[in-house]
Every structure is written in C-alpha cells, then in structure tokens.
Amino acid sequence: MELDRAGRVPATPSVLARLATQPVLPTLARLSVLPALAVAGWLLAGLPLLLLGWFAPLPATLLGVPPAALLCWAGARRLGAIAGDPPGDGGAPWQVAGVVGVAAASGVVNAIMHSEQVAVRRDPATYTQYAAWIAAHGELPVPTQVEAFGGPDPALVFKSVGFFAADGAVVPQFMPGPPMLFAIGHWLGVPFLVPAVLGALAVLTVAGVVARLAGARWALVGATAFAVSLPILYTSRTTFSEIPSLILLFGGVALAHDALARRERGRALLAGLVFGLAVLVRVDGLRDVLPVLAFAGLLIGMRRLRRPVGVVGPPLLAGLVAGAGLGMLAAYLLARPYLSYLSGSVRPLLLICAGVLVLTAAGTAAAPALARVRLPPWLPRTGAVLVVLLMAALYARPWVQTVTRVPDNPDDRRTFEMIEQIQRANGLPADGTRLYFENSLHWVTWYVGAPAVLLATIAAALLVRRLLRGGSSFEWLLPLAIVGWTTVTTLLRPEITPDHPWAARRLVPVVIPGLILLAAYGLARLRRLTDRHGPVVLRWGMALAVLLVLAPPAVTSIGTAFTPVERGEAAAVEAMCARIPADASVLTVERVTGDRFVQVVRGMCGRPAAQVARRGASDLAPESEVRRLAERVRAAGRVPVVLGAEDWHVAPYGTPSQVMRLVTRQDERSLTEAPNGTWSLRMNVWMALA
Template sequence: MPAANRTHLAGALRVRTAPGARAGRVLQLASVLPVLAVTGWLLVAVPLAALGAFHAWTVLPAAAAAAVLLVRLARPALAAARTRPAPWWAVASTLAIAAAFAALAMATHSEQAVLHRDAGTYAQIGLWLSGHPGLTAPVPAEAFGGAADEVTFAHPGFYEQDGTIVPQFMTGWPTLLAAAHWAGGWTGMFVLPGLVGGLAVLAVAGLAARIAGPRWAPVAALLLAAAWPMLRVSQTTYSEPLAALMLAGGLALLLDAWQSRRAPLFALAGLVLGGGELVRLDMAVDFALVLPAIGWWWVRRQPGALAFASGALVGGGLGYLDARYVTWPYVQVNWSSARPMALLLVAAVVGTVAGAILLRRRSLRLSPRLAVALVVAGGIALAARPWYWTDHSVTAASTMDYVASHQRRLGLPVDGTRGYAEQSLSWVSWYFGWPLLVLAWGGLMAAAAGVARGRQWRLLPILLVYGGSAAATLLRPAITPDHPWADRRLVVEVLPAVVLLAVVALAGLARMRLRVPWMAALLALAIGPALWVTVPLAPLRTEVGEPEAAARLCRALRPDDTVIMIDTQWAPTVRNQCGLPVAQLPDPTVDRLRMVAAAVRAAGRDPVLMSTSTLPLLPYGLPLERVVYQDEREDQHQLARRPDGTDPRLLECWLVRA
C-alpha cells in the first residue's frame, strides 16, 4: 500500500475511534430521527385523511413503513456527516433534560376538551378524525326539516362549505392527535404534546451541538425547557411543539447534509422543511427564508441544491394541496396573513435563483462591520419601539370587543384596536430575562460577522431562518394580545433563536478562556430568570375534568335529539362526541326558537335547546336542565404584564326540551 494511502487510512481510523465519537453520533441521531419518523407519518396520514381513508388499519402500517424508509435513507448519509466528539455527560444530560421536560409536561397536561380556544378546536378535530375516515362532516340539514336555512352549522373552529363542515387549521397535527386517541383516549391525546415538546427541545439542543459544540447542547436544552411558553404549549393540544420539532429537525438535517454532501440528506431536509406547511400555515415564512442558504450552497458549486428542491416540492406540494383543497376556508379567513406569506415565498424563489446566477458569475464580498452595525441598529430599534410607536393593528370587531373587555377588567386605557406589538420584546424578557436577550444579541453580532467573513457557514441557516422569522414575529405577532395566549407566537422561532444565539455567545466567551467564576455567573444569569418564572407556574393545570363534563352532556341527550344551540361552545362536542345533529340559531327570539323546534318535530326528531347560561333559555318558559356546572381553572388574560398563575372559570351547559 502506498505511503499516502496508509496515512489517509490511519487518519480515517483515528476519526472513527476518536474519544467521544460514538457519543456525538448518538446526539446527532437522537436529534433528527424523531422528525424523520414524524414526517413519514405526515406523508401518509394527511393524504389518507384528505381522501377519506383514515383508518387505523390503513394509516398505521403505511406510516410505519414510510418512517422506516426515511430513516434508512438518512442513516448512510448521516454516517458520512462529520460529527464533533462529545463527552457522554453532555449527551446524557441533554437526553435527561428533554425527557424530564416531556415527563413534566405530560404529568401536568391540561384537559381542554370543550371548545374554548384553539386547543379545544384541535382536540375536537382529533376526536372526530379518530372515529371517522375523513376530516369533513356532512351538514345534518335533514334533522332540522324546513328550518335548515334558519340555522348555521358553522361555528368557531369549523366552517360550512358546500354542504359539509370543514375543520380549521392544517391537517398534520390533528392526524397525530387522532392516533394518540386511538392509543389512549382523551389521556393519550392530552399527553402527546408533552412528548412532542420534549423531542423539540432535543432537536434544538442538537442544533446547538452542531453550531457551537456538543458541550453546549445541555445548556441549550435547559434554556428552552425552562421557558414557560414552551412548557405551556406542551401541556395542551396546540400545534406549536410539532412545528418547533419540524423546523429544528429540518435545519439539523440541512447542516448534516452540508457536512456529508449527500443528496439523500438534502432531499430529506427539503422534505421536512417543506412539509412543515402540513402542520402550520406560517411555516411558509420559515421555508422562504431557508432558500437563500440553498442558493448560497449552489453558488459555491456544491452538490445538493437540486435534491433539496425535489424534497421540498414533495413536502411543500402536499402542504399546498392541504391548504387549497382541504382547509381552504381556513386559508381564506386568514388571507390577510396568507397572502404576504405567498408573496414572500415567490419573492424568495425568484430572488434566490436570480441572485445565485448573478453571484456565480461575479463574486460578492460582505462587510463584517456592516453586518454587525445592522444587527446593532436593528436591536436598538426593536427595543426602543415602545417609545416611538403604538400598535393599533386589531381591526376585527369581535377581537376589538374582546381586548376592550379585558382592558376594562385590568384597569387599562380602553382601546380595542391595541395589539401591543410594540411590547413584543418585553414578552420575551418576561420568560428569559434581559441578560439572556443581551447575550443573544451579542451572539447575533458574532454570527453575522462570522457569516460575512465566510468562516461560519453553519450559522447561515440560523441567521436566515431563526433570526429572520424571529424578527418578523416580533415586529408583527398577529395574534390576540392576551397572555399567555399570545406567547404561543414565540415558541416556534423566537425562543429557539434566543437560545441558539445565546449559546453561540457563551461558546465564544468560553473560547476566549474567560475565567470559570465569570462563566458560571453568566450561566446563572442566563438560566436563573427563566427558572424563577417557570418553577411556580409549571405544575398548574387548566380545564381539568372537561372530558367527563362532555361525557355527562352526551349521557343527558337521547338518540332522537336534535340540538339547537343559542351559542356555540358545546356544538363540536354534541356533533363529534355525542354523534347528534347540532346547529346554532343566530339572533334567537322566542318565536324563531319555536319555529325551528316545530320544524325539527316535523322532521321526526326531538328538539333540544342548549346554552352555556340560563338567561337565553328563560323566556321559553320550560323547565331548565343543568347538565354541566363545574368550577375549573383557565389561563390568565393579561395584556400588559407577565401571567403569574391561572384564573377561575365556570363551565356550564343548560338545556331545555322543547
């Protein structure tokens, strides 16, 4: 064997047997294999649900096969990606933090089974899908006889379109909730977000290991796990934990693809990042922002850009089909947000292609000083917004009334147009503390300078996707501004961005050989405020007992009942869980109620009037039946300060047999 070949072989063997190589490989695989398995599920479950073929015996084996196929495609390419040696203590502590987070979220899960806000809507969609082969339900017009045109079958979270009831939101997360209901009923559905949240924490920690070194993975995991908005969304059936997993896992796959230069890994990264649209409509922004990174890779004449595009076309194409043909009413209602996202995506594609072609012909040098100056100016402008701008972005009449009611309750100036977006950076500081935000700002400066110098290519997707999306979210949260409801907007991009950039700053300070006491103090300042906020809030549960309350309602109804709702809260429960026809009567009067009840009787069914309070039913002059009357706890509705507990809430259901 020639001497040169012997030297090369010896070097390869040294890399394979380097201390900590196996631990580093474990961390690498643990942070991406879950998202591949989830993507395999989505590729099968979403089309089957859309086609009306969502059965356990069809989706489970097909999804398992798809997940195995994706993992098998990834394994050789992942093995070719160079991983940094990692100490076992770092890997074990990272896994332990993610597992502890998941266990805590699962043990303290909420039980929002009744329509209240988005968590209840997701739970009801998952419940319906667990017992039906498709997402849509037929409008039960025949149960209302000649009064079918007087009632509405739509209500918050569900739309009426072409004789069917169409659920809100993208289809991906409800399919997983349905599978969890197959496995464990309501409890299975309620604990699933905690499990997915733990995997998202692990995926972000894996990203930190890739950009800052494996020793910083447990720090990143602890920082994200200690952020209360992350825990809160993992305690109830929101889609944000899955969206966070898809984004972090997809970017980790992309960084590994850059390392290995293997086409299958690029394709899988594109598939995951494009498929994020199946989970959350806003993921189109994240995908648009990753495209310049792919263009930069192509400019360097490296392989993989075409493979990424092919995977993205599959994942993004399924997302488009889901949005256009399954959940189109949801997209139309949110068109004011969806249209800019679509334009951004088109601009990103055109701009990336044009810019990459231009840069292939002519080199471009970026100024590190200019990059840092832009970060400094942007940070100052964002932090100073409360002094020079007041947000009046709320325009929907119902939302204005809602905001004004809470302003009156909290003793704030009453102005229903207030969106409080100028305070968005303060929202982040509530849960992380200003020291961590300053560290993240410093990490952003270092990352921008490193990318501009062409030395820190690993940080480019972090800057573009997490940095760009976080900035867009903070500038325009676009959500009803009561907390902790509005803090959901921080979970997918903002909180991971702060964590990753702070870790970049801490790793840079460590490389400067900062003295151990100073590093310990910085770590305490970084983690302490988050723990101070989260520890008292973590065990608090909300909406406990709602599944049993819903079951009591179903027991109070009879097979021949047709339910006429005065309001809408219990409508999904009656339809999805009780399996009975239900509709709401807008602007009810005694005469109109009697007319609809008579039409129901003429159709051969028994009319039942239902409301969440007694007042609308009293004028009817018939005996009231109290079906549900229970005290529970719900999230607070704060507008100008951090939530510090839960609020009491009375859950009621009254009915009258007409």
C-alpha cells in the first residue's frame, strides 16, 4: 500500500487526479486493449463448446464473435486520458501511426518467415497437432481407435511426445487456450499465420501500456524494441502459448490502469477477467497473476478506508477469480494428466496461492490498523538499493553458482542426454547435469540489450522509492508488482531446456515486455534530466539513448530474423498421408518415428496409429511383437502398415518405401551465447505394408 511520509494512505484524488487530466491518444488507448478483450471473448465462448464437443466453425463463430465484440465495446468505450506524459506532451497522430506501422510490419514479416512445426519434436508441434485435432473434430479426448488393432493389447502404446494416455484415450499436453486460437487458422486454411497475427497484436498491447505508464512519446520506441527482440520474433512465427499469455497479461495491465483512472467497476471486472484467463493459456499464468490478487485485496482495504479508488477492488477480484477459475476447471477436465506430470511444480504453486490469499484476506481485514502504521524514513532508499542489489546479484550469479540437476526420472534422463548432445555440438565439455539457469539475466541482456536492462533497473529502483515515499506513482504499483515478481521468479528458475532460442520463450510473457516498459520509463526520466542542459544536449542525448535501447536487440536478432525454420513439413506430411492406405492401421516400430508421427498420422492423416512397445533401452520394437500385432490388424479387416526412420527398420515386414524425405532448417541450439544462425534438419520416414 502506498503511504505518505507520515505513514498515512494519501487521499486518492491527489494520487490519481493527474491520470484524468492527461493529454490523450485515444486511438492507441483503444487499439491496445482490443487484442486482450477479443482473445478473452473467444476463449470464453470456445471453452464451453470444446467441453461439449461442439467446437466447430459455425457454433464457434456464432457464439464467439458476439462476446468478443461486446467485450471490445465495453472495454474500449469512453477511453480518454491515459498517457503518462506531462501536460502538453501527449503525443501526436504520427506516433499512433508509427506504432500501428511497427505492429503491421511485425505481422507481415513474421507471416512470411513463419515456421511449420508439424512433426512433434517440441512444444510448437504439440500445439499444432492439438489445434488441428480440435479444429477437425471439435472435442477431446482423442480416441485411440483400439478396435482398428484388434482390441486392447499390452504391446500397443497410444501415447507419444506431447500426448498422454488417459482412460483409454489420448489427452494433449498443455492448456486448451492457445489451440482454440490456433484452430481459427486451420478453419481459414492458413494454419501457420495465426501466431504472426497474435504477435502483431502483442506489439499494440505493449505499446499501449508503455503509453499509459511511461508516456505517449515512448510508445513507438517501446513497440519497436519489443518487435525486434529475437524471442518475440521466435514466438510470433509458430504455435507457442507465450504470445497469447502476454496479450492477456499486459492487456489486463492496461485495463486495470484505465479502471483506476476512471474508477469504473465494469472496466475493473474486465481487467480481472482478462488477467484470470491467462491461466487458461498457460498453467504458469497462475503465478503471473498472484500480484493481481494481492492488489485487489489492497484496493478492497482502501475501500474500507473510504478511499474512492477502492470501488474497483471487488470487481477486479471477482473477474480474476472467474477467469482463473475457468482456467483451472479446463485444466482439471481437459489436461489432468498434464497437471499430474507437473505436480512437483503445481502443488507448491497452489500452496503459494493459498498463502497469498490468506495474507491478502488478513491484510484487508486489518486495513484500518495498517493505515496507521508509519514507515521508517530509511525504507524508501533501502527499497531502491535492494532493487539494484538484486539485479546485480542475478547478473553476478554465473561467477558464484552453477545450477545442476542429477536426473532421477526418465524425462530428466532424456534432458540430460539432450544437453550433452548440444554441448558436444557447441564444443563444450559434456556435462548433462548443467542447466545454465545461472545465466538467466545474461539471456535477457542478449535479447533486450545491457542499456535497456540498466535503464529498467534504475527505473524500477526509482519507482520503488517513490511508492514507499508515498509519491504520485500509484498507477505503477500493479504493473511493477507483476513485472518484478514474474521476472525474479522466472530468472531464478526458468525450468526449461537451456538451449537458445528455445529457452528464450520463458522471457516472453512478462520479462522482456516488462523490462522494455521500465526502460521506456527510464528514458522518460532521462529526458527530464537532459532537458535541463539545453535543446542540443536534449536532442542528441536522447537520440543516443534511444539508439542504445533499439540497436542491441536488433543486432542480436539479425542472425536469424530472415531465415525461416522447419519449412516444408506441412507439404511433407500431406504427401506422406497420401501414401498411407485409407484402410490402414499404422504401427511405428522405432522410437523417434513414434514420438514424432503417431499423433500426426492419427490427427492429420486420419488413420489409427500406435507405437509398438519397446523393451529396455532399445529404440526398435521386437520383430515378433510387430508381426503378432500385424496379424491382429489383418484379423480386424484392416491393412497393417509399419513406419520407421530407416529402410531396414521396416524391411522385415514388407517392401520398404520412403514416404518422407525432408531436408530443411531448424533452430540453433546455443548454450552460452545468443543464437546467430540455424542448423540443418533431416526427417525420413519409411513405410512397409506388413
């Protein structure tokens, strides 16, 4: 809670009055909240349809477009003074046009350079297969069609990478929010372009938040720095969950800012709902919105103290609970095996949520007593110093810590082996226990640049000091809490395979846009300092500062920005499907082929598919088991088809025929420096009619 120098809650009008009298960029204000509201409306309609098995183009359009339009109208109407610049410095139409231009250019470039990740090697292809299935069938779970193999058999394995076995069916990994968005592309015949559209909308969203909190003149700078950052390019070109999550989180920040400025309950309800629906997109969204829970409790406490701004607290909390509740319901009904798989992380997170809820309730109940507490005069400066020391400690972490993990389960063992393979490719000593998490802040400097990180650190320190002193920065409290909490927790434990650009996706939902937001505020403060030294210093000094913010991320991205990866997979899969008989039941006899193509054959080719169980550490299924299962398939009246990665994998069962031969590019896997190129990728599939 922000207190004045005497330790009292300041009168709300004096804290927020300037927000209602600022110069405006109403077009940017509206544009920047529309993406989150549209996404929220679509998800609200799509989830019940998916649960009922009716997620198809017509019902989704009829039930999804109206609520999306209604939310957009409710959230964007009567938006006025939202920019955080001093009077007379509220921006100009060319700045709005510049932001829209950057967003459009981002969308076009990423659409042209889109990735086609179809074979299930990593998460994007899992999302692709998830979206393709629900777009075509409208329901979950995915049936195994076990009758096409002559009935259940212990040697039949229907699960594969990204797809869990559950109650005689297959359940996709991950939350259903992103696939419900990506399914739109499948319906429109452009399955790989939706990520680029979402990336462009994310640029608008971030620019709107920058305009509100740092000033309208910095929206274009923030939009550009965000759009050219490599992790943003990377996650805007294929089916990741991070960009939709970002849209909801930063859209929620913008809506909450507007609700506070106008003390509008309806907009506060929308803000809470948008925040909460981030859980429907990513399980990690539960962690990201914890500060919103605490902030809503603070506002309710202020309402008890008869502060006018407190009226937005209850609707903010109600919206948050409704949105997050829908997300958790979807997780329980549609992704329960995934939650079980993540139980080691989810259970502690739920305990933390419960603890925050208890503390928030206690703080709200004790609000009158807490309002009389006087903060010590040394606290503001100490808080600012601690921010700087924390960032310095994160930066120095590689010199004092080496993060490792000894594998104790099959998944960790596979990660261990993958890291060793990458280390050998990078010319590094082989040590699969290394996780490289100690380098996490260095990852950030690769992608946004050291100057931006430095500016963001200084800005965060200044804001913490102002908030603790009872200054006029209350509108920053929630954004700073979200950015600070998620940035620190993410950098401490990224919990991802540490090769880049893959690991960079962890920085996308909050860390990179949050630091760019703070860096923009730092530029605004720097401009006020340079303004004291005359127009020449102001002009050239700020030009240099802006260049230092924009150039490093652009330089890092240039090595991969114009090289598409995994192109040709869609055509290769289509050609493979055409070669598989319509009445086939497909058995994969080799590990890699099974991992990559079981769900592809089931979902995109429309043929029943299963892996044949392997024994021990072998990558090949026993020949006797394959022959036995082939006989069961024939007895069921179908054609047994065997797939493998090499001709000799399938030769024992029939004449080998190569049905896929793809040579393309894949992402680089860099462990100790920013990625600056791509690697070759070959995929082969051989088929035999058994």
